[in-house]
Amino acid sequence: MRIDAAKTILILGGTAEASVLAGDLSKKPELRVITSLAGRTSSPLAIAGEVRKGGFGGVEGLASYLAAEKIDLLIDATHPFASQISANAVKAARLASIRLEQIERPPWQAQNNDNWQSVPSLEVAAMALPVGARTFLALGRQHLEAFFGRDDVHFVVRMVDPPKNPLPFKQYELMVAHAGKDETSETALFKSHDLTHLVCRNSGGKRGLAKLAAARILGIQVIMIERPVAVIIAD
Ligand code: NAP
Numbered sequence: 337m338r339i340d341a342a343k344t345i346l347i348l349g350g351t352a353e354a355s356v357l358a359g360d361l362s363k364k365p366e367l368r369v370i371t372s373l374a375g376r377t378s379s380p381l382a383i384a385g386e387v388r389k390g391g392f393g394g395v396e397g398l399a400s401y402l403a404a405e406k407i408d409l410l411i412d413a414t415h416p417f418a419s420q421i422s423a424n425a426v427k428a429a430r431l432a433s434i435r436l437e438q439i440e441r442p443p444w445q446a447q448n449n450d451n452w453q454s455v456p457s458l459e460v461a462a463m464a465l466p467v468g469a470r471t472f473l474a475l476g477r478q479h480l481e482a483f484f485g486r487d488d489v490h491f492v493v494r495m496v497d498p499p500k501n502p503l504p505f506k507q508y509e510l511m512v513a514h515a516g517k518d519e520t521s522e523t524a525l526f527k528s529h530d531l532t533h534l535v536c537r538n539s540g541g542k543r544g545l546a547k548l549a550a551a552r553i554l555g556i557q558v559i560m561i562e563r564p565v566a567v568i569i570a571d
Contacts, residue, residue: 338435339361339367339409341408342408342435343406343408344368344370344405344406345361345369345370345409346370346371346372346401346405347361347371347413348410348411348412348413348414349371349372349373349413349414350376350414350415350418351413351441351541353413353439353441354411354413355381355383355384357413357439358385359383362384362385368385368386369385369386370386370387370388370405370407371383371385371386371387371388372387372389373387373388374389374390374418374421375389375391377496395428396428396431398424398425399427399428399431402428402432407432407434408435409434409435410425410428410429410434410437411436411439412437412438412439413439415539416440416441416538416563417537417563417564419564441539441540442540443538443540443562443563444538444545444548444560450548450551450558451551451555451556451557451558452557452560453557454538454560454562455559455562456562457561458475458479458481458483458561460561461482461483461535461559461561462486464559465486465489465533467488467489468490469489469490469532470489470490470530470531470533471489471491471532471533471534471535472531472533472534472535472547472556473491473493473494473535474494474515474534474535474544474547475493475495475535475536475537476495476496477497479537480493480503483535484503484505486505489507491507491508491509492508492509492531493505493509494511494513494515495511495512496512496513496514509529515547516546516547517546519546519549519550519553522546522547523549523553523554526547526550526551526554526556527554531554532557533556534551534556534557534558535559536558537560538562
């Protein structure tokens with residue numbers, strides 16, 4: 337990534353990569369480094385440099401912020417499924433005439449012995465589950481709606497923040513926890529729930545790899561929701 341000539345950098349964050357980058361760039365005393373978070377997580381981990389929270393108010397809001405703070409390099413290090421803010425970043429950088437760099441995690445690839453079905457959306461993932469499947473949903477609360485109504489499936493749901501209300505599933509178990517740290521713990525967990533299916537999004541990165549290894553070891557079918565294709569429509 338070209339940092340040369342930049343003095344004030346805005347990192348669109350919310351990912352581990354963004355936090356590591358903020359830590360690295362903040363060590364350079366000549367730079368002002370600001371990380372922007374959407375503000376969805378109740379207690380985000382500490383980030384080096386300045387941190388701002390909350391939406392900008394669309395493309396124009398982001399472009400105004402870039403101008404007001406005299407940002408000269410915008411780095412989009414958001415999650416691969418955060419497509420709205422990434423599209424906004426492209427347009428706002430163009431409006432404000434500043435350079436945009438994008439950091440994208442490579443997606444996971446199926447390995448030998450993996451049993452993956454790639455699907456384009458949450459809705460197709462929900463339809464792909466057979467009757468009676470014992471299914472682990474590695475998805476946040478905001479992504480569960482497509483699975484409501486599958487009363488013929490038993491769900492084990494893991495999420496970081498507890499839901500405000502009970503989930504409207506007929507048969508489910510809830511785990512409030514982060515992803516398991518290694519394949520041994522994930523394998524033990526999946527085995528204890530007698531799982532047949534795992535549903536997750538192809539986020540990439542190291543953190544979610546353990547669950548995929550566990551599925552491989554146990555012969556569990558993975559319904560892999562692939563990334564949205566970025567379509568930027570010029571104004
Ligand atoms: P999104 O759908 O692409 O963005 C929706 C709106 O949220 C944006 O238009 C923007 O509001 C605001 N926003 C998003 N990211 C922002 C940021 N870094 N700083 C300031 N405002 C931001 O995003 P999302 O999928 O809801 O994800 C929100 C954040 O969580 C992202 O920063 C992402 O890196 C992180 N995250 C997302 C996922 C995921 O699965 N999508 C997973 C892990 C972490 P305005 O239009 O008002 O500016």
